Amino acid sequence: MRQPRQYDRAIPGSEFSVAVHEEGTAQVVVVHGEVDLATADALRAEVRGASERSDIVVLDLREVSFMDTQGLAVVIEAQQAAADGGGRFVIARAPDRVHKLFDMIGLTQRLTIVDDPAAAGQ
DSSP, X not given: OOOOOOOOSOOTTOOOEEEEEEETTEEEXXXXXXXXXXXXXXXXXXXXXXXXXXSEEEEEEEEEEEEOHHHHHHXXXXXXXXXXXXXXXXXXXXXXHHHHHHHHTTOGGGSEEESOHHHHTO
């Protein structure tokens, strides 16, 4: 099993981290902190890497404190790439303040959202 890893580039003024691990047949991308202009590219790279290793990618947003349009773009791109490639993209439920963004732009209906990331890889 692959060991979780922290993103190894310090992002000034941010408590952002991203780690990836395997859960069943899924790659789980665990995000902590703010997903914004300064951190979205790091998250995008980890999500893409996870999708290259598995047909099931779970984006665990339970510890995300803030997300702007750059973070939303990462979610939309990952969902679309999975749909186009026959994969499965799952969101582990984000805090209400982040989930409301999904609702406001009509994204919630297009996403598979679970409470427990472990359940998505089975």
